[in-house]
Amino acid sequence: MSSFADFQNEIYLNGLGDVLPGLPTDLTRLERLARKRLSPGAHGYVAGSAGTGATARANREAFDRWRIVPRMLRDVTVRDLSVEVLGASLPAPVLLGPVGVLSIVHPDGELAVARAASALNVPMVLSSAASYTIEEVAEAGGEGPRWFQLYWPKDPEIAASFLGRAKAAGYTALVVTLDTPMLGWRPHDLDQAYLPFLRGIGVANYFSDPAFLKGIGGSVGADRSTALLHWAAIFGNPAVTWDDLGFLREHWDGPIVLKGIQHTDDARRAVDAGIDGVIVSNHGGRQVDGAVGALDMLPEVVAAVGERTTVLFDSGIRSGADVVKALALGARAVLVGRPYAYGLGLAGEAGVRHVLRCLMAELDLTMALSGITRPADLTPEFLRGP
Numbered sequence: 439m440s441s442f443a444d445f446q447n448e449i450y451l452n453g454l455g456d457v458l459p460g461l462p463t464d465l466t467r468l469e470r471l472a473r474k475r476l477s478p479g480a481h482g483y484v485a486g487s488a489g490t491g492a493t494a495r496a497n498r499e500a501f502d503r504w505r506i507v508p509r510m511l512r513d514v515t516v517r518d519l520s521v522e523v524l525g526a527s528l529p530a531p532v533l534l535g536p537v538g539v540l541s542i543v544h545p546d547g548e549l550a551v552a553r554a555a556s557a558l559n560v561p562m563v564l565s566s567a568a569s570y571t572i573e574e575v576a577e578a579g580g581e582g583p584r585w586f587q588l589y590w591p592k593d594p595e596i597a598a599s600f601l602g603r604a605k606a607a608g609y610t611a612l613v614v615t616l617d618t619p620m621l622g623w624r625p626h627d628l629d630q631a632y633l634p635f636l637r638g639i640g641v642a643n644y645f646s647d648p649a650f651l652k653g654i655g656g657s658v659g660a661d662r663s664t665a666l667l668h669w670a671a672i673f674g675n676p677a678v679t680w681d682d683l684g685f686l687r688e689h690w691d692g693p694i695v696l697k698g699i700q701h702t703d704d705a706r707r708a709v710d711a712g713i714d715g716v717i718v719s720n721h722g723g724r725q726v727d728g729a730v731g732a733l734d735m736l737p738e739v740v741a742a743v744g745e746r747t748t749v750l751f752d753s754g755i756r757s758g759a760d761v762v763k764a765l766a767l768g769a770r771a772v773l774v775g776r777p778y779a780y781g782l783g784l785a786g787e788a789g790v791r792h793v794l795r796c797l798m799a800e801l802d803l804t805m806a807l808s809g810i811t812r813p814a815d816l817t818p819e820f821l822r823g824p
């Protein structure tokens with residue numbers, strides 16, 4: 439007799455992999471389960487957003503304003519989710535976005551994420567603020583594709599050192615996050631007095647870096663408070679401007695993507711400066727409260743630079759249907775943040791695989807049922823908008 443799992447694979451998963459573990463397949467329900475299971479501090483940090491949460495809500499409302507208009511009788515037997523991004527072929531238009539401090543939700547943190555990403559051949563973007571080092575995560579990910587995300591530190595020697603380490607460890611593309619020269623106003627963390635960094639989580643790359651250690655006399659020391667305060671002082675660099683982008687090129691010879699672009703003029707400046715891609719993102723609503731929903735800015739940015747550069751998107755993706763909407767509005771691929779952090783917290787590596795499979799399977803089905811067989815065929819004509 440066949441099992442539900444066999445049927446599930448046949449009907450829903452379209453060869454995307456083995457069965458899903460016993461977790462909700464609706465990622466918004468997964469989110470609710472994580473609220474129950476994670477510690478209040480860790481949950482508050484991951485789920486939290488800036489201020490009153492208006493931007494995080496705007497991210498979701500923006501998705502709700504767009505609706506898919508499915509088309510019929512278009513032979514959707516054979517589908518291919520793969521896309522090309524910055525010269526590499528991805529199995530689907532989905533990446534694991536940079537999420538730091540992941541050992542607050544699971545002891546294996548980014549190592550488990552790297553294994554899950556590698557199993558599905560989905561690129562993982564490793565955060566500068568990861569709980570494991572650039573090298574440890576590369577080793578865990580093996581042959582899997584990996585990108586590195588830079589928080590531009592005050593000390594250029596540390597920045598150059600990070601880029602050198604990432605290159606040596608096989609990270610192929612560089613994501614430079616522009617929207618976080620300092621952390622936003624985050625009431626969840628302030629009220630719970632919870633910061634991963636204070637517990638020494640998220641500083642692994644810094645504490646293992648010769649350039650960082652030079653700034654604190656060569657080693658971290660038994661009492662880590664001096665090192666932690668030094669980290670807090672150097673992690674972000676609010677002084678960088680468009681004139682400094684040349685520094686990145688000098689120290690990185692692969693593709694460079696700027697994350698946190700929301701204005702068309704910024705997108706144009708990025709492209710004029712020779713940047714290879716932009717990520718339209720508001721950091722999942724964690725930085726500026728009262729900011730515009732990220733998806734609301736996507737069409738304008740695509741109209742401004744879409745022909746000249748690769749436009750990626752994140753902030754608010756919770757389903758395959760959301761991926762369809764972002765792609766139809768011109769994103770080449772999307773990054774997810776919180777959903778996979780919840781998968782990790784609930785079930786480790788298998789939980790991250792679960793989240794990726796759910797997204798990819800639902801994307802595949804939503805495309806098929808809308809009359810689409812490849813991401814490149816998704817255009818604004820498949821949407822009814824605001």
Ligand SMILES: Cc1cc2nc3c(=O)[nH]c(=O)nc-3n(C[C@H](O)[C@H](O)[C@H](O)COP(=O)(O)O)c2cc1C
Nearest residue numbers: 484535536537538565615721722753754774775776
């Ligand atoms: C717990 C947490 C940590 C994050 N850490 C980073 C980071 O280290 N670097 C970065 O560029 N973005 C970071 N982000 C932002 C994500 O890359 C992404 O922009 C955001 O989560 C997307 O929104 P979503 O969570 O609605 O998918 C973080 C987000 C969360 C929730």
Ligand SMILES: CCCCC(=O)C(=O)O
Nearest residue numbers: 538567618621673721724
């Ligand atoms: C130093 C900041 C790292 C984490 C981060 O980007 C976030 O919490 O949003």
